[in-house]
Amino acid sequence: MNQRKTASKERASGSCPVTYHSNIVTKAERKLSKMERLHLGVVCLLSLLFLLAESGTTTLNDDVLGLIVFKAGVQDPQSKLTSWNENDYDSCNWAGVRCDPKTNRVADLNLEGFALSGSLGRGLLRLQFLETLSLAMNNISGSLSPDFLRLESLWSLDLSGNNLSGTIPEGFFGQCRSIRDISLAKNALLGQIPPDVGSCSTLAALNLSSNQLSGSLPGEIWSLNALRSLDLSYNSLDGEIPGGISRMFNLRTVSLRGNRLTGQLPKDTGDCLLLKSLDMGENQLSGDIPESMSKLSTCSYLSLSSNSFSGEVPAWIGAMNALETLDLSGNRFSGEVPSSLSNLQFLKLLKLSENSFSGSVPDSLAGCRSLLAVDFSQNMLTGNLPSWVSESGFEQILLSGNKLDGPIAIPQVTDSTLQVLDLSDNAFSGKFPMEVSSLRSLKYLNLSFNSLSGSIPVSVGELKTLEVLDVSGNSLSGKIPLEVGLATSLKELRLEKNSLIGEIPIQIGSCPSLAYLDLSENNLTGPIPETLANLTSLQIVDFSGNELSGTIPKQLSDLPHLISFNISHNQLQGDLPIGNFFNKIPPSSVTNNPGLCGSVVNVSCPGVLPKPIVLDPSSSSPDSASNTLFSPSNVSHKKIILSISALIAIGAAAVIAVGVITITVLNLRVRAANSNSAVALVLSDEFSHSPATDAHSGKLVMFDGADPEFSAGSHAALNKDCELGRGGFGAVYKTVLRDGRSVAIKKLTVSSLVKSQEDFEREVKKLGKVQHPNLVALEGYYWTPSLQLLIYEFVSGGSLCNHLHECSASSALTWQERFDIILGVARSLAHLHEHKIIHYNLKSSNVLLDGSGEPKLGDYGLAKLLPMLDRYVLSSKIQSALGYMAPEFASRTVNITEKCDVYGFGVLVLEIMTGKTPVEYMEDDVVLLCDMVREALEGGRGEEFMDERLCGKFPVEETIPVMKLGLICTSQVPSNRPDMAEVVNILELIKCPQDSQEEELC
Missing domain, CATH: 3.30.200.20 (Phosphorylase Kinase; domain 1)
Known part of the structure; x- marks a missing residue:
């Protein structure tokens, strides 16, 4: 009775009796909210019932009890387990549960993809009649219990796709009863595979793939005589493969791909006569292919890719006549491609790429009637293009990176199924093959880096399914055919490094899926077509190294996915488009265009010319002659008869007008x-x-x-x-x-x-x-x-920008001066925000220093003078503020708040501390200062990123918090940025921390 009272009190207070507290509650759960105490009380009650059931003092249904205890130990964010009710007599109608109709006990528990999290509890061990258990594709964590295989009726266990960690415990496989299928794939298990794996004599399928298992492969694994499927791929297993695989006479599929296995394949590999799939790819295996494998007459899948196998591919490979996939790519095979491959009548995929094969591509492959894809790329093959390239049946042919030569001869066909043809990086010559237009299923055509000449045929427009056309690096001439716009499925068009002339056809704008367009290093002239603005999928554009002229269409700023636009080395002029990508375009992408202007090229653009003076012909007043503009109502409407003298006057006026225009142009x-x-x-x-x-x-x-x-x-x-x-x-x-x-x-x-x-x-x-x-x-x-x-x-001390970026080390700002500037700017912004004024254009050049070094913020609130804030803020007139501008400025519906100033302040803080500019322009990239500082702090290198002119003379206890505050202010989400009033409070606390011994000095 006393024990019951004690247990009751403990449950009421949110704790469990000592006998089972350690199984449910961790030490970190000492301070609990009301909901947590309620949940803990339920867990404790269920655990108590669980123990009572084990002692035989209760008649509760074991299945209901076990499942409720399991439910109490997991989180169910999608409420998939709402039907699990502890008041039910049985659990047969619960979600994921199937009962044996004869015994009315749980036989199958399938909770795959329920989004459950938490750990594996003891409750499932109550399901004594459980046959299949699947918790796959959840977020179950913790270690693997050695007791799961104790369930006598269990024959299938699937815990794949979770977050289980730790080692596979010794004795786990030793508990095997009638288990036939175990999958622990796609977890975070580590350590070695226990030798007792050989104890599961009934095991037919074992999948431990995609974990972090290490060590050597235990030889005991070949004792599993009933095993039909073994998948240990994508772990870190090393050492040699132990012998004895021939004992696996029931083995059908083996995958050891993606490990660190060394040595040779076991000589008796081919003695597994029922083997249908063997995948040893992505290891460090070497030597020859064992001759015993010629006996694998039922093997349909063989991959030895990405290893170090060498020598010639043996002729007996043709005896493996059931092969559908043969992948020997990424090795060191040499010699000729064996002609016996023609015996493989069921072969669909042949990959021999990245080896050292020589000789010609065998014509005998035409005899492989089922062949769909051939990859011979990156070898040393010679000779002409094989005749079977355009034959019906093939879908992919890759011959790139060889020494093939001669013309590209493609016979006219009517029923071609070819989708991918890659003949790049060879020595093909002659004209661009017009016959490709007959390959109506073609999606990918790569003829780049050969010696093709002549023009691009207009027939490319007939390839309605073509997605990629790459003929770069040839000697093609003539114009880009207008018909290219008829290839409406194009996603990538690469014509660079040729001798093409003429204008870029506006018809390219009719390819709505185009994402990659490279016409660089040709002799193209004329303007950039405005129709490019129709290509909303466009991401990369390269027109560099041509002779393009005219202005850049402003409509290009509307392209939503543009990430690169290279127009360097042309004759373009005028200003760049405004907004989106063009606000951060790197200078290297626009260099060597003498007529371009704007902040990116550091050349001022001409302003709007003043309107011409208009004189009122009806006025004789001298004063009226000085007026600059008159209303049409002031003009006389009397009918005028033109005399000879009037005509002469008109002609003279016309001459004068031409002269005025000429002088205006010359004096720009x-x-x-x-x-x-x-x-x-x-x-x-x-x-x-x-x-x-x-x-x-x-x-x-x-x-x-x-x-x-x-x-x-x-x-x-x-x-x-x-x-x-x-x-x-x-x-x-x-x-x-x-x-x-x-x-x-x-x-x-x-x-x-x-x-x-x-x-x-x-x-x-x-x-x-x-x-x-x-x-x-x-x-x-x-x-x-x-x-x-x-x-x-007038502020006499100059701008902060000059002090940060143009001063020598001897006259550089001290840390105290920098902190005072940061605090002063923060106070000024907080004051502006208090008066509902947003600065809009915060940058170091707008912070001035007076004679005593006190900061003064200028240019505040000026954008409010404009009728269209979004039009102006995104214009090139403040591109000098690039790097300070908050991400929301790039939005089409600009929502400008005080948090935009907070972002700019954060960037300014980092600029003051590091002495670096907000944006660093690399050759092919743009790097933001906040990204560099964030990476430095995460790597523990915050001190190293301080301005080197400080020579280490700064207190780390101040600089690091200020640097972190700057990063917080540059959060991508405006709501995550603090208010400027909060920033001021934080800065004052950093400088004068509460209870500091130096508080009086502050």
């Missing part, structure tokens, strides 16, 4: 300078006006109410000599106010996109009210419809 290069000069003249006249001046003058406003006039030198305010720098929103100039105070003037270069004057002034005044020690103060603005200026305080 000096347009910017002229524009600045013109602006300077406007400023000299208009800056002296107050906001109340007439409608044709500009409006200058200073937020502090000071005199809105500049010094006597203001006529040169926007002169090139006063320019401080250029950014995504415009150029910045330095000038001086009448009171002697220096200011910075930003001339916005996005005039065509700026909102109305009312909206502009509302946004600018909002920015002017935001005051913070770490923000560059906006002090005023100037407005005309064609010119907008922002007036900022």
